[in-house]
Every structure is written in C-alpha cells, then in structure tokens.
Amino acid sequence: MGEELRDLRKGWKIWKNPASVQDGPVYLGEFYPPEGRFYFTGRDLRELGLGPGNYTVLAPEAFHNSDLFSRWQKVSIPAC
Amino acid sequence: MLNLRQFQTEATVWGITLRERFELEVNAREGLKPLDEFTDEDRREEEFRGRVTDVLIANGLHKRAARYVECHRLGYCLVCEGEKPHSFFSVSCCDLRFCPRCGPRMFARLYEKYSPVLAFLRAHPRKGFLLRELTLTSKNTGALSAEEIKQFNRAVKKALKSLMHGVEGWGAIWCDEVGF
Numbered sequence: 223m224g225e226e227l228r229d230l231r232k233g234w235k236i237w238k239n240p241a242s243v244q245d246g247p248v249y250l251g252e253f254y255p256p257e258g259r260f261y262f263t264g265r266d267l268r269e270l271g272l273g274p275g276n277y278t279v280l281a282p283e284a285f286h287n288s289d290l291f292s293r294w295q296k297v298s299i300p301a302c
Numbered sequence: 303m304l305n306l307r308q309f310q311t312e313a314t315v316w317g318i319t320l321r322e323r324f325e326l327e328v329n330a331r332e333g334l335k336p337l338d339e340f341t342d343e344d345r346r347e348e349e350f351r352g353r354v355t356d357v358l359i360a361n362g363l364h365k366r367a368a369r370y371v372e373c374h375r376l377g378y379c380l381v382c383e384g385e386k387p388h389s390f391f392s393v394s395c396c397d398l399r400f401c402p403r404c405g406p407r408m409f410a411r412l413y414e415k416y417s418p419v420l421a422f423l424r425a426h427p428r429k430g431f432l433l434r435e436l437t438l439t440s441k442n443t444g445a446l447s448a449e450e451i452k453q454f455n456r457a458v459k460k461a462l463k464s465l466m467h468g469v470e471g472w473g474a475i476w477c478d479e480v481g482f
Contacts, residue, residue: 235316239330247330249316278330278337280322292345294329296337 233283234262239276247278260285264299274301304368320364321355324371333375334393347402354400369396374403400480409477416475431472438476446480454478 234255237247253270255262262279281293313323325348329337335344351371358367373396381389395401399408423433438461440454458476466472 235318237326237330246312247326249312278326280318280326290342290345292337292340292348294325294337294348296329 235280236262236267236272237278238272239278250277261295262297264297267297268299272299274299304365306364309368319356320359321352321367321371324355324368325352327368328372328375331376334377335375366396366398370398370401372396373398373401412477419475428471451478 233252236250236253238250240246240248250272253262256266260281267277275298277297277299279295279297281291281295285291285293309323309327310320313320316323318326340348351373355367355371358364358370372394374393376394378392378394379389380392381387395404395407397404397408399405420433438458440457455478462474
C-alpha cells in the first residue's frame with residue numbers, strides 16, 4: 223500500500239451513539255479499518271472489542287470535499 | 303438545548319472541528335433520515351450544509367450553525383396541555399431564509415402575511431395609483447455582512463423615495479433575497 227493510501231486510513235474516529243435523549247455520544251478513540259478498506263463493518267467493530275449497539279464513524283480529513291462520499295458512517299453491531 | 307461551551311470542549315478533546323461536533327450530534331441520534339439511508343443527493347446537501355456551517359461559525363454565529371446542520375434531520379414530539387393532552391410530531395427547522403428547505407416556506411409565510419393588503423389594493427383601486435413589482439439587484443461580491451444588508455436596505459428606501467418624489471400617499475413593501 224502506497225504512502226498516500228496509508229494516510230487515508232489514519233484516524234477514523236468512532237463514537238457510541240447516545241443511549242437516550244439526555245445522553246451524548248461517547249468517544250471511543252481512533253481506529254483503523256482492515257487492510258485495503260476505507261470503511262468499517264459491524265464485524266470489524268466487534269473484532270475491535272466493541273459490544274452490540276449503534277456507532278458513528280468519522281473518516282479522516284483526507285476525505286473532505288467529496289460531495290458523493292460522506293465522511294460520516296453509521297455502523298451497527300447486532301446483539302447475538 | 304445546545305450547550306455550546308460543552309460542544310467546544312468536546313470538539314477540542316476529541317480532535318474535531320466545531321462543525322464536525324454539530325454534525326456528530328445529528329448523525330449519532332436516530333434522525334428522520336438516518337445516515338445509512340442517505341442518497342447521493344443527501345450527501346451533496348450534507349456537504350453543502352457543512353460548508354455553510356463553517357462560514358457561520360467563522361462569523362461567530364454558532365447557534366445558527368447548529369440549527370442549520372440539524373434542519374429537517376431531527377424531530378420533536380410536542381404534547382398539548384390539558385386533561386386529555388394529545389401529542390404530535392414536529393420536524394426541526396432552522397427557519398433561515400437562505401436554507402434551501404426553509405427559504406421557500408419563509409417566502410410563502412411572508413406572501414400570505416401581505417396577500418390581504420395586495421387583495422385590498424386590487425379591490426379598491428385609487429385613481430392615479432397602480433400596483434407595481436420592482437426588483438432591485440446589487441452586485442454579488444461573494445460575501446455578505448450584516449452591515450451590507452443594512453446598507454442595501456437604506457439604498458432601497460432612498461431609491462423608492464427618489465422614484466416617488468413629490469407623490470403623496472404611496473407605500474411599498476419589500477423583502478431581501480440572497481442568491482448564491
């Protein structure tokens with residue numbers, strides 16, 4: 223993977239969605255999608271040790287100015 | 303209710319911009335149209351709203367920026383008072399005149415407000431007076447400040463007074479429209 227492509231994979235921020243109206247999103251930190259991908263699936267998040275629920279992911283700044291690709295992504299981990 | 307100080311602190315700690323903190327607030331909650339149902343058009347609108355939000359934040363209009371981001375993405379359940387209160391749903395609107403969704407509704411409200419005046423004038427014509435629509439346009443410089451809007455309105459008044467100089471009993475209503 224080239225240097226430029228590796229940069230795009232850096233710094234994907236993930237929050238757990240609020241449990242109620244009173245709560246806010248919970249920041250979980252920066253993670254990296256699997257090799258060769260620029261998005262997360264529920265299985266990816268599960269492998270990172272996250273439990274069932276809805277998560278919001280923000281792609282790195284490198285994706286800015288793209289009208290057809292939202293930097294935001296919603297990922298769900300279903301309860302087993 | 304928006305807690306701006308908290309949002310600014312969180313944005314700093316999490317390493318994101320205030321615009322992104324506002325967007326997170328909408329995207330992380332179950333909205334009227336969740337992220338995973340977005341079409342290409344929705345994404346284009348999201349990107350456009352984000353750019354406008356950056357401009358609003360840069361000009362210190364933080365709460366307006368948050369309203370603009372969450373416009374038509376969230377809703378409220380309103381409950382009437384009384385013994386048998388009924389509840390109903392209301393969409394969250396930014397009510398900003400330059401919003402592609404709210405602008406036409408604001409225009410319709412304004413038109414409805416003044417339409418009885420226009421109907422009265424048509425029904426009671428006065429000799430020597432006619433109803434006329436004028437469009438006054440200023441140069442688009444790519445930026446617009448509050449002072450420039452005030453200056454434009456002063457120029458409109460001056461133009462109308464100059465146009466109707468020496469005439470008694472005339473009146474005018476106008477609204478400013480901002481194009482992109």
